[in-house]
Amino acid sequence: MTQYQFPKGFLWGGATADFQYEGGFNEGGRGTCSQDFVTEGSVDRKRQITLKLADGSRGTVNCLETFPEGAEAQMYEDAYYPSHQAVDFYHHYREDIALLAEMGFNVFRFSICWSRIYPTGDEETPNQEGIDFYSNVIDECLKYGMEPLITICHDEMPDHLARTYDGWNSRHLIDAYVKYCRTLFENYGTRVRYWLTFNELNAIHGYAKIGVHTMTPQVYYQAQHHMFVASSKAIALGHEMMPGSMFGAMYAMSEMYPATCRSEDVFACYRQRRESLFFIDVMARGKYPNYAHEIFARKGVNLKIEEGDLQLLEKYPLDYVSFSYYRSTTVTADHFTTMDPMGIMGGEQNPYLESTPWGWPIDPLGLRYCLNELYDRYQKPLFVVENGLGAVDEISEDGKIHDPYRVKYLADHFRAMADAINIDHVPCIGYTMWAPIDLVSLQTGEMKKRYGFVYVDMDDRGNGTLKRIKKDSFEWMKEVIATGGGNL
Secondary structure (H helix, E strand, C coil): CCCCCCCCCCEEEECCCHHCCCCCCCCCCCCCCCHHHHCCCCCCCEEEEEEEEECCCCCEEEEECCCCCCEEEEECCCCCHHHHCCHHHHHHHHHHHHHHHHHHHHHHEECCCCCCCCCCCCCCCHHHHHHHHHHHHHHHHHHHCEEEEEEECCCCCCCHHHHHCCCHHHCCHHHHHHHHHHHHHHHHHHCCEEEECCCCCCCHHHHHHHHCCCCCHHHHHHHHHHHHHHHHHHHHHHHHCCCCCCCEEEEEEEEEECCCCCCHHHHHHHHHHHHHHHEEEEEEEECCCCCCHHHHHHHHHCCCCCCCCHEEEEHHHCCCEEEEEEEEEEEECCCCCCCEEECCCCCCCCCCHHHHCCCCECCCCHHHHHHHHHHHHHHHCCEEEEECCCEECCCCCCCCCCCCCHHHHHHHHHHHHHHHHHHHCCEEEEEEEEEEEECCCCCCCCCEECCCCCCEEECCCCCCCCEEEEEEEHHHHHHHHHCCCCCC
């Protein structure tokens, strides 16, 4: 066995999100989703939600801001909304899945668009065209021996649920979500083993992602509580309907370091880390941690918890823990109170690390650290379901895309992951790279921030042939999988 050999049965694959990848905005009976109002942006210009203000005039807010009083999300013909076309997986799914299979993938993580199954979320009968579409996607995966890993709710919802009920701030969404889950389990349960109830719970805010009009700590943590309850109800239902199924939820993880050995910096880093792990603590351990009292007191949060909620969380925790890892974060005591709400991005410059063109520190060892930290804390199987390098890829004069920077980034992270498995004995189920085929960036709404092994001919405004072109990293990844990491 070579130093970086991965275990037999390790799941190698890629991950996508419906509103960044799927398209088919007004096809197949799909309803409007909360992400459909978000414009493109750039590294220097935040994406916006377009609004109709109370007086009928036009306005915008960025995706983390509170709506003005009386404002509602509104689309405008002269604005560009990347989710409407994305890169059109809706019409390219057979071609795309064949490309993934050619690399040797044995798992494909994708999300289901809730409004494609229930256009408003309140219907009693699901949209059959939507059910059929994802059934075809699943069958196409299975044709190549590829496990579907389904994210049930990936940072979006039917816009009707956001507009009418204030999204996850309302308990109404718990019942709507469980109804939606039951439909998925009834239709796909015999063919899908791995499920994720939610995506990046510790990093989702605002109207587009959780359907809330107001961004306050009270609204945020109340919405999260409702999502915790919905997740446990989905796990209970899934285990009943699909014996042997495995349920996780996905969290955004950046390893955290104190900027110095000054005790104030070390303790600030410890507090920030707990705040980002709070969400997994609740869902994997099945109860609110003792330090939640300090967080809620500091932020003025008073949760409304109904009878039976806490018992449900304890009885139906996660089966495994999955997470994204792109970077690490450096924390100082002075910066603690001003870090972003998730506590995973931002932070101080780390002089020991290089950064991506988008300013994200590159830290492969942090992935090994993160894997060890999470297993030590939860003692549950782990699954790295997002990791990758966003970069500007260009077609060379020879008609090819040469991306040695991506190969280096991934190889370094694969070695760190192999060390966690082989040396540290961390049980890691698999790895799904973000995103194996280029798609629209969540952070900036751009196409030029590309992650894939496969290039998609499309620019930042949705223009292009949508032709798929293999990059150099495609063949390299194919060899990694074929040799089980032996070429690392």
